[in-house]
Structure formats: structure tokens, C-alpha cells
Amino acid sequence: MADLTTTYLGLKLKNPIIASSSTLTSNVDNIIHLEKNGVGAVVLRSIFEEEISLEANKFIEHAVKDGYDEGLFDYYDKKVKQNNVEDYLKLVKDAKAAASIPVIASVNCKSNHEWIYFAKKIEEAGADALELNMFFLPEWSKRTVEENEALYFDIIKKVLAQLTIPVTLKVSHYFSDLSTMLLKLSRTGIKGLVLFNKFFTPDFDIETEKMTQNYVYSSPQDIALPLRWVSILSSQLKKEESNSCNIVASTGVHDGEGAIKQILAGADAVQIASTLYLNGYEQVGKILEKLESWMDEKEYKSLADFKGKLSYQAGENAEQFERTQFMKNFDDKDIKN
Numbered sequence: 021m022a023d024l025t026t027t028y029l030g031l032k033l034k035n036p037i038i039a040s041s042s043t044l045t046s047n048v049d050n051i052i053h054l055e056k057n058g059v060g061a062v063v064l065r066s067i068f069e070e071e072i073s074l075e076a077n078k079f080i081e082h083a084v085k086d087g088y089d090e091g092l093f094d095y096y097d098k099k100v101k102q103n104n105v106e107d108y109l110k111l112v113k114d115a116k117a118a119a120s121i122p123v124i125a126s127v128n129c130k131s132n133h134e135w136i137y138f139a140k141k142i143e144e145a146g147a148d149a150l151e152l153n154m155f156f157l158p159e160w161s162k163r164t165v166e167e168n169e170a171l172y173f174d175i176i177k178k179v180l181a182q183l184t185i186p187v188t189l190k191v192s193h194y195f196s197d198l199s200t201m202l203l204k205l206s207r208t209g210i211k212g213l214v215l216f217n218k219f220f221t222p223d224f225d226i227e228t229e230k231m232t233q234n235y236v237y238s239s240p241q242d243i244a245l246p247l248r249w250v251s252i253l254s255s256q257l258k259k260e261e262s263n264s265c266n267i268v269a270s271t272g273v274h275d276g277e278g279a280i281k282q283i284l285a286g287a288d289a290v291q292i293a294s295t296l297y298l299n300g301y302e303q304v305g306k307i308l309e310k311l312e313s314w315m316d317e318k319e320y321k322s323l324a325d326f327k328g329k330l331s332y333q334a335g336e337n338a339e340q341f342e343r344t345q346f347m348k349n350f351d352d353k354d355i356k357n
């Protein structure tokens with residue numbers, strides 16, 4: 021029987037399927053369910069800096085209206101924040117107590133000071149690792165590209181200085197020079213890179229002429245972008261002997277085939293969210309079954325036997341990863357009328 025174990029962030033995982041950070045990992049019952057269905061690890065839903073500061077701001081607005089003593093602001097500001105943080109820390113503690121798989125906490129912050137406050141507390145609550153969910157929309161009116169990118173390094177440095185648990189970084193593909201940025205990030209001391217996050221995207225309702233929310237789930241076709249970049253980065257990291265940064269694929273893995281593709285590209289593990297919402301927790305078992313039967317069929321004994329086999333340089337067609345134009349691949353006869 022094929023050995024599905026993998027090592028991610030120095031943690032031994034019984035298999036490479038990780039439940040991504042989402043509302044499905046926001047309570048202990050779900051986490052137990054996910055574990056029973058076979059996931060190798062869970063990433064808890066993120067605690068968002070925004071939700072914390074919003075609540076604090078709401079309180080301050082009231083306080084101003086009702087004529088509270090200004091001196092109390094600090095106290096209540098801290099208190100509101102503390103309550104939210106306490107709830108999250110309880111989730112970390114309870115998840116750790118109830119599950120035997122690794123529990124990775126997740127923080128989403130927008131500034132370079134709030135992260136540090138949460139990160140330390142999360143470590144103390146017993147999380148096995150911390151995933152930094154970082155994204156600053158590269159919008160020219162707020163920060164220059166240089167300032168935007170510098171923020172990543174600044175935050176990572178401050179978090180790493182505080183923590184002893186491994187830190188992994190979940191990023192988007194919105195960088196001016198993606199390859200260089202990923203490589204530089206992998207050299208900061210973080211133990212993993214999650215490629216890539218999928219974001220809330222706005223849409224318009226043309227009847228009401230109002231903004232709406234776009235479809236939140238990925239489709240299996242969305243695997244294409246992370247697949248290319250996992251292939252490119254894994255091949256580069258292999259050349260750097262001292263660089264032990266793991267790669268985790270995220271977005272568009274919906275089935276066993278998707279998971280196999282990402283490991284062939286060089287991923288140490290894969291994260292799944294949309295497929296759990298769309299197909300239920302049982303999908304984990306189906307993914308594992310497919311992975312195992314495919315490995316048996318190919319006579320692969322462990323993930324290492326095929327990990328990175330189709331990475332950028334290992335593959336026969338490295339130039340295909342660089343190709344971006346359709347050229348003569350398609351013509352009129354491919355269009356269905």
C-alpha cells in the first residue's frame with residue numbers, strides 16, 4: 021500500500037490533504053468531521069484584523085455619542101479586541117484538545133503591528149503552526165509597489181522574531197515580479213508558501229445597478245495558475261540546498277486528479293476548501309482513494325517518488341511553462357457552434 025505521509029512545516033502529516041482556512045474550519049465539530057474524513061491537517065479560519073478593529077470602532081462611535089469619558093476608550097478598545105482574540109484562542113485550544121492532526125492557525129492583518137500581538141498569543145494557545153494570510157491590494161493611491169512589497173518582509177520579520185512555531189505564508193499572485201517575490205519570501209525564514217489564496221471579488225447586478233458578491237467557490241479549471249507557479253517555484257527551490265521552504269498548492273484542487281497534478285508539480289501538500297463546500301466532507305476520502313490507487317497503479321511507493329516530476333525544469337517541456345500565447349493551438353474548427 022502506498023505511503024501517503026508528507027512533511028509540511030516540519031510537521032508529519034498522515035497524508036498531503038489539508039483543509040484550507042474557511043468557515044468550515046471555524047468550529048471544533050467541523051474539525052473533528054474533517055479529521056474523521058481523513059484530512060492530514062487543518063488550517064483554522066483566519067482571524068481578521070478588520071473584524072477586530074471594526075468592533076472597536078463601533079464601540080468608540082457609541083462612546084463619543086453617549087459622552088463617555090475619553091479615558092475609557094483605551095480600556096474598551098483593548099477589551100473588545102481581547103474578547104475577539106480570546107474567542108479565537110479558545111478555538112485554537114479546543115481544536116488542539118479534540119483533534120490529533122496538526123492544527124494550523126491563520127491570521128489576516130493589514131498593518132504591520134497587529135499581527136505581532138495575535139501571533140504570540142496563538143503560539144501560546146498551542147497551535148502547531150501559523151499561516152499568515154497576507155494580501156494588500158496593489159492599489160497605487162495607497163502605497164507604491166515598493167512600499168507594498170516591503171510590508172510583507174517587515175511583517176514576516178517581526179512575526180518570526182516572536183515565534184518558535186513554524187510560520188507559513190499564504191499569498192496571492194498579484195506581485196509585480198512574481199518569481200522574484202516568491203523566491204525572496206521563501207528565503208525569509210518562513211517554512212512554507214501557500215500558492216495561492218482566492219479572494220472575494222466584487223460583481224455588479226445590472227438590474228439593480230448595485231454591487232454584489234461574485235461566486236465564492238473555485239472551479240477545477242482554477243488549478244491552472246497555481247499549477248504553473250508551483251512547478252516554477254519548486255524547481256527553483258530544489259536548486260537552493262539551504263532553502264527548506266515547503267510549497268502548498270491552493271485553489272482549484274477539487275479531486276484526486278488535482279491533488280496528483282500539484283504533487284507532480286512539486287507541492288509538498290495541497291489545501292482544499294471549495295470542493296468541501298460543493299461535494300461534502302466525503303470528498304476527502306475520494307481524493308485519498310484516487311491518490312492511493314493512482315500511486316499503486318504507477319508503482320509509486322511514496323509521494324517522494326513522483327513529487328516534482330513535472331516541475332518546471334524536471335519536465336520535458338520547460339518552455340511550455342513560459343508559453344503564454346495560444347499561437348496556433350486553436351483555430352476556428354475548435355469553436356463549438
Ligand SMILES: Cc1cc2nc3c(=O)[nH]c(=O)nc-3n(C[C@H](O)[C@H](O)[C@H](O)COP(=O)(O)O)c2cc1C
Nearest residue numbers: 040041042043065066153218238271272292293294
Ligand atoms: C467561504 C470561504 C471562506 C474562506 N475563508 C478564508 C479565511 O478565513 N482565510 C483564508 O486564508 N482563506 C479563506 N478562504 C480561502 C480558502 O482557504 C482557499 O484559499 C480558496 O477557497 C481557494 O481554494 P479552493 O479552490 O480549494 O477553494 C475562504 C474560502 C471560502 C470559499
